[in-house]
Amino acid sequence: MPVITLQLVIFITVAALAIASALGMLFSRNTVYSALLLVFNFTTVAFLYFMMGAPFIGLAQITVYAGAIMVLFLFVIMLLGTEQIARIEQLSAQSVAAVLLGLVIITEAVVVFLLRNPTSLVVTSGGDVVSVNEIGGLLYSQYLLPFEITSFILLVAVVGAIILTKQEKPAGKAVEGEVKK
Amino acid sequence: MIPLSWYLVLSAALVCIGVFGVISRRNAIAMLLGVELILNAVNINLLAFWRYMDVIHVTGQVFTIMVITAAAAEVAVGLAIFIAVYRNKRTIAAEDVADLKG
Numbered sequence: 001m002p003v004i005t006l007q008l009v010i011f012i013t014v015a016a017l018a019i020a021s022a023l024g025m026l027f028s029r030n031t032v033y034s035a036l037l038l039v040f041n042f043t044t045v046a047f048l049y050f051m052m053g054a055p056f057i058g059l060a061q062i063t064v065y066a067g068a069i070m071v072l073f074l075f076v077i078m079l080l081g082t083e084q085i086a087r088i089e090q091l092s093a094q095s096v097a098a099v100l101l102g103l104v105i106i107t108e109a110v111v112v113f114l115l116r117n118p119t120s121l122v123v124t125s126g127g128d129v130v131s132v133n134e135i136g137g138l139l140y141s142q143y144l145l146p147f148e149i150t151s152f153i154l155l156v157a158v159v160g161a162i163i164l165t166k167q168e169k170p171a172g173k174a175v176e177g178e179v180k181k
Numbered sequence: 182m183i184p185l186s187w188y189l190v191l192s193a194a195l196v197c198i199g200v201f202g203v204i205s206r207r208n209a210i211a212m213l214l215g216v217e218l219i220l221n222a223v224n225i226n227l228l229a230f231w232r233y234m235d236v237i238h239v240t241g242q243v244f245t246i247m248v249i250t251a252a253a254a255e256v257a258v259g260l261a262i263f264i265a266v267y268r269n270k271r272t273i274a275a276e277d278v279a280d281l282k283g
Contacts, residue, residue: 011183015191022198022218031211038214041195045221048188052232057245061224064249069217069256076260077210080267094205101197108193112186134239135246143243150250157254164261 011051018044035073042066056132188229195222209266209273213259220252 021041025034042065049058139147195218202215224245231241263273270278 008183011187015187018191019194019198022195025214025218026198026202026205031208031214034211034214038217041218042221045225048191048225049228051183052228053236054228054232054242054245057224057228057242060246060249064253065217065221069253072256072260073210073214076264080210080264080273097204098201101201105190105193105197109190112189135242138239138243139246143240146247150247153254154250157257161257161261164258164265 007051011048014044014047014051018048031077032074035070035077038073039066039070042070056135185229185233188225192222192225192229195219195225207274207276209263209275209278210260212275213256213263216259217252217256220248220255224248 018041021037021044025037025041028034028037042061046058046061046066049055049061199215199218199222202218203212206212206215227241227245227248231239235241266278267273272278
């Protein structure tokens with residue numbers, strides 16, 4: 001076990017907050033609260049990215065995930081008016097899945113903590129922050145094709161979202177009435 | 182320096198919570214929230230391995246950016262599908278939308 005340092009204390013606090021907010025998201029009855037707790041979870045994870053020395057990713061996490069994506073979620077939740085979901089029926093299949101997942105994480109923790117080979121890990125010294133220039137250079141040189149494919153995915157998603165939500169006829173009466181109420 | 186395994190355990194815990202959310206929630210939007218949590222945990226893994234294995238090259242960060250982009254596209258399309266389903270069926274509870282099941 002490593003020596004207790006300030007960094008370690010901060011990490012444990014942030015990680016506990018992340019897991020607690022994720023659990024709160026899971027068990028919250030109201031979907032709006034779930035979404036807000038997920039925003040908090042994304043923010044704590046962004047803090048972890050800052051700790052790792054990846055400030056650009058941390059900021060992208062906050063702006064794209066906690067900002068844009070979750071606002072879209074909240075917008076749709078409130079538009080559809082499906083905040084309250086009925087009481088979750090505890091199916092037996094769900095408890096089986098829960099037990100399986102719990103076993104998976106316990107196994108993983110045991111394997112990683114106890115059975116790992118400490119010398120197999122090349123730990124590089126910290127302190128150096130990667131500039132955005134390097135990320136951009138790599139993105140536009142070595143990973144140009146995946147970058148272009150990603151942009152194409154975004155284009156398809158935009159067009160697909162517009163087509164899916166487009167009203168075919170002026171028959172949008174019911175939906176508008178629901179929203180106004 | 183925090184051990185790499187701690188990041189991995191945190192990431193595994195978040196993945197498990199996300200998978201359980203996808204399986205157990207009835208609301209389709211809540212299921213999509215679980216998927217977001219899973220993708221987020223993947224990003225933690227990518228960045229942790231970048232930090233501890235290959236800090237010279239920034240490949241881990243590049244792939245994280247791509248995962249974030251794919252997540253954004255997925256959310257846009259998924260929510261559009263839910264809006265279309267709600268318009269037709271007045272519900273987005275997962276078990277009520279089973280028309281494709283033969």
